[in-house]
Amino acid sequence: MRRDVFQAIADPTRRDIINLLAAKALNLNTVAGNFPISRPAISKHIKILTECGLIVIRQQGRERYCEANLATLNQVAAWVEQYRSFWSSKLDALELHLNKEEQTNHNIQPKK
Amino acid sequence: MDNQPIIIERVFDAPVSKVWNAITDKGEMKSWYFDLAEFRPETGFKFEFTGGPDGGKQYLHLCEVTEVIPGKKLTYSWRYDGYAGISFVTFELVEQENKTLLRLTHTGIDTFPIDNPDFAIGNFAEGWNHIINISLKQYLEG
Numbered sequence: 141m142r143r144d145v146f147q148a149i150a151d152p153t154r155r156d157i158i159n160l161l162a163a164k165a166l167n168l169n170t171v172a173g174n175f176p177i178s179r180p181a182i183s184k185h186i187k188i189l190t191e192c193g194l195i196v197i198r199q200q201g202r203e204r205y206c207e208a209n210l211a212t213l214n215q216v217a218a219w220v221e222q223y224r225s226f227w228s229s230k231l232d233a234l235e236l237h238l239n240k241e242e243q244t245n246h247n248i249q250p251k252k
Numbered sequence: 253m254d255n256q257p258i259i260i261e262r263v264f265d266a267p268v269s270k271v272w273n274a275i276t277d278k279g280e281m282k283s284w285y286f287d288l289a290e291f292r293p294e295t296g297f298k299f300e301f302t303g304g305p306d307g308g309k310q311y312l313h314l315c316e317v318t319e320v321i322p323g324k325k326l327t328y329s330w331r332y333d334g335y336a337g338i339s340f341v342t343f344e345l346v347e348q349e350n351k352t353l354l355r356l357t358h359t360g361i362d363t364f365p366i367d368n369p370d371f372a373i374g375n376f377a378e379g380w381n382h383i384i385n386i387s388l389k390q391y392l393e394g
Contacts, residue, residue: 146362233284
């Protein structure tokens with residue numbers, strides 16, 4: 141199975157876990173207490189998030205705390221954003237192209 | 253299927269037929285999109301073009317038309333020669349009182365190997381940004 145940031149955010153529960161941890165590092169029990177699903181299911185999501193580099197687990201005394209590693213998320217945003225700006229610009233160019241044709245048709249009778 | 257599709261909608265002050273021609277006619281595509289050797293809006297039609305940063309590495313884009321509803325919808329695959337991953341670009345046209353709503357959807361971007369150095373944000377994204385910001389600017393002002 142893929143273990144990258146895209147895999148990490150593919151699941152809605154995992155996205156919620158990231159949102160929760162983005163505000164504050166929490167121990168596993170507290171994270172699990174925020175969701176209506178079983179603790180083993182939460183543990184599995186946490187494991188995937190850890191393997192994908194989105195959260196880091198730190199042992200503090202007897203507790204294990206989960207911390208969000210948000211820098212990884214920026215990878216996704218930047219990657220997708222560059223395509224968004226690419227397409228926006230292409231559509232700008234398309235608009236210009238359509239307007240240019242419009243003008244040409246007004247000024248010169250089309251010979252088609 | 254996709255975690256991060258890009259969807260951009262734009263209304264053009266032109267009839268659907270005109271926008272359809274602009275996105276499917278090779279001669280028109282050249283002036284705003286890419287200079288293709290050939291293009292036909294037919295399922296199974298394959299085409300390719302190179303694009304990338306000016307003076308930098310050029311990426312060969314491989315595309316294949318996967319769906320055509322004349323005047324309404326055009327989808328083609330979009331991938332890079334020699335790299336894993338495949339994405340799909342869809343243009344949908346909807347008539348709106350003599351204007352045309354174009355909905356562009358690009359899915360599967362997350363299948364590209366972003367951990368590959370060639371696709372690192374610094375190399376690849378900035379390359380495209382250069383094309384967009386410099387080349388397009390010249391086109392607009394030229």
